[in-house]
Structures are given as C-alpha cells and as structure tokens.
Amino acid sequence: MVATLIRVTGDRDLAEESAQEAFAQALLRWPRDGIPRRPGAWLTTAARNRAVDTLRRRTVGAAELREVAALSHEPESGDESGVPDDRLRLTFTCCHPALALEARVALTLRTLAGRARTRCRPPSRPATWRRPILRTPTGRRSPRSTGGWRT
Structure with a gap:
C-alpha cells in the first residue's frame, strides 16, 4: 500500500x-x-x-x-514625499497653504467627500448662517423672512 x-x-x-x-x-x-x-x-x-x-x-x-x-509587494514609485497613501497625499495637496482657505475647504470636501461645488460654498451673508431653514412639503420658509410661520 x-x-x-x-x-x-x-x-x-x-x-x-x-x-x-x-x-x-x-x-x-x-x-x-x-x-x-x-x-x-x-x-x-x-x-x-x-x-x-x-x-x-x-x-x-x-x-x-x-x-x-505579490499583493503585499508595492512597486517602487518616483514619489519622494514619504506619504504612502494616495488619498492622504491628495488631502495634503488640497490643503496646501498656497491656496486660499475657502478654496482649500471646498477642494477638500469636493475631492475627498464627493460634495458638489455648490454645496461646498458657505452662505454669502453671515446673517443667513444664524437663520433657521425649515423644509416642508410646501417649500422653504423661515420664521424671520416671512414674518411668522405662515407660507
């Protein structure tokens, strides 16, 4: 046997x-x-x-x-930044100090979080930040802008 x-x-x-x-x-x-x-x-x-x-x-x-x-072996790249993760490198690029603060925030949100450009911009007037906005089936209304809760 x-x-x-x-x-x-x-x-x-x-x-x-x-x-x-x-x-x-x-x-x-x-x-x-x-x-x-x-x-x-x-x-x-x-x-x-x-x-x-x-x-x-x-x-x-x-x-x-x-x-x-084979999967654990990473090919050599010409990048000398010392940052191994591409997404982290992209975050650093989006937050570069040469860009304006608003541009950095918008670019970071758009690139990494998938936010649309219009949703990344802050409201134009600081007064709008303080005003509550309610979404109802009839549309948007604000207690200050309409003189009360009427539509």
Whole structure:
C-alpha cells in the first residue's frame, strides 16, 4: 500500500503519513460500520484520498502565499514625499497653504467627500448662517423672512 502511495504522490513521508491516517480511520469506522468486503482496497483508497487532499491543500496554500506576497509587494514609485497613501497625499495637496482657505475647504470636501461645488460654498451673508431653514412639503420658509410661520 505504501509503495502504491509513493508512486502516486512521489513523496515517501506523505505516503507513510497517509497510510497511517487510513489505518487510524479504519480503527474508528470498522467497529461501527463493519469490516468492508475488501479491506486492502478500502485502506488503499482511504490513504490515496488523504494523500491527494493533502497535496491539494499544499498547492492551494502555496498559490495563496504567492498571491499574498505579490499583493503585499508595492512597486517602487518616483514619489519622494514619504506619504504612502494616495488619498492622504491628495488631502495634503488640497490643503496646501498656497491656496486660499475657502478654496482649500471646498477642494477638500469636493475631492475627498464627493460634495458638489455648490454645496461646498458657505452662505454669502453671515446673517443667513444664524437663520433657521425649515423644509416642508410646501417649500422653504423661515420664521424671520416671512414674518411668522405662515407660507
């Protein structure tokens, strides 16, 4: 049986380990299920299946390891800023001191938060900041602008 497994797997250690696992499995199953009609064939099949499963696991594990190694390797770039994340680098660019404060805020909100240009601008008059705006099915109304809560 071990010779057959060595021929199938090409690995003596794996063949011996698989044969040992097949015997251990037989000790658990045969008292419960009964001895099969052809015990040698049962042991050989169980050991071969175990060896093939082990080889598959090794192959998949090696492929996953290569994939993780490829993903974790970052190609060298010509950027010498010392900032590894592109989004963080973009934030620093949007907040550059050479830009006006309003432009920095609007550019940062638009670029990183996906805000539209019209929604990034502050209200034109400071008085509008203090005034509450209510949205109702009939439209916008403000208690100060309409002289009360009437529409």
